[in-house]
Amino acid sequence: MAFTRATGKHRRPSRITRTTAQVASVAALTTTGVVGGLAAPALAADTAAPEQNNLSQALSIGDSLADRIDAQAAAQKKAADAAAAKKKAEAEAKKRAEEAKRKAEEKAKKEREAKERAAREAERKRLNSFVAPVSGSYVSTAYKASSGLWSSGSHTGIDFHAATGTAVHAVGSGTVVEAGWGGAYGNNIVIKMNDGTYTQYGHLSSIGVSVGQSVTPGQQIALSGATGNATGPHLHFEARTGPDYGSDIDPVAYLRSHGVNV
Incomplete structure (x- = not known):
């Protein structure tokens, strides 16, 4: 028993049905000889056209894809070159900054060392300098002046005019070797100077240093x-x-x- 399908008024044949029918029609025409000498080339041309169209379409799609790939590669290379250039520029900028910092540090170091040398030199000069024992005074009694006031008959030093309580200064750098009562000298101080000489300060109302103490000019x-x-x-x-x-x-x-104007 054969089954048939109703083809209602509003129903079209399916794509599979249409394709099958077309194939069957072509086969029938070939069998009856209707498709002959002229029909065969026409059929061949008709059947070859889809292949050529597909090939052209494939070539077109391939060219477009290759262009897109080339464009993407070019963009990636451009981005890579830009990143490399940026990295190089940053490295060079960092190098220049480090070099500038190094030079600034060297300059600051040299300036600091120069200041330290100048300070040491100034201190050396100060320690090797001499001052008057009483500021703004003058010699009231000269050295070797004759008088019966002194047991030797002459003055063994000089006298500086100074009221009681006037500040007395060490004339140079040295070490105190005597500080106290000195007989006719009253309260006195003796300092061994750094050059090996000695200085004495007599008739003092008070003493502000002790034996063994180091003193500096003007102290x-x-x-x-x-x-x-x-x-x-x-x-x-x-x-x-x-x-x-x-x-x-x-x-x-x-x-x-020693450079003191008296």
């Missing part, structure tokens, strides 16, 4: 007065080759040889 060491064998307040100053009495040298010449 206050005492206050002037009139202790010991003195007729009034003043500072007795001596320069000596040794620590003891009798080794005195001209104190004015001593101070002037």
Whole structure:
């Protein structure tokens, strides 16, 4: 028994049905000889056209895809080149910044070292400098002046005019070797200077240093007065080759040889 399908008024044959029918029609025409000498080339041409169209379409799609690939590769290369250039520029900028920093640090170091050398030189000069024992004063009694006031018959130092309580300064750098009562000198201080000479400060009203203490030029060491064998307040100053009495040298010449104007 055969089954048939109704083809209602509004129903079209399916795509499969249409294709099958077309194939069957072509086969029938071939069998009956209707499709002959002229029909065969026409059929061949008709059947070859879809292949040629497909090939052209494939070639067109291939060219378009290749163009897109080339464009993508070019864009990627351009991005890579830009990234490399940026990285190189950043590296060069960093190198320049580091070089500038290094030069700035070297300059600062040299300036700092120069300042330190200048400070050391200034301190060296200061420590090697000499000052007057009493600021703004003058010599009231000269060296080797004759008088019965002194046991030796002459003055072994010089006197600087100074009221009681006037500041007395170390004339240079040295170490205190005596600080206390000195007989006729009253309260006195003896300092061994760094050059090996000695200086003495007599008739002091008070003493501000102790034995063994280091002093520097201009440092206050005492206050002037009139202790010991003195007729009034003043500072007795001596320069000596040794620590003891009798080794005195001209104190004015001593101070002037060290740049002090007296």
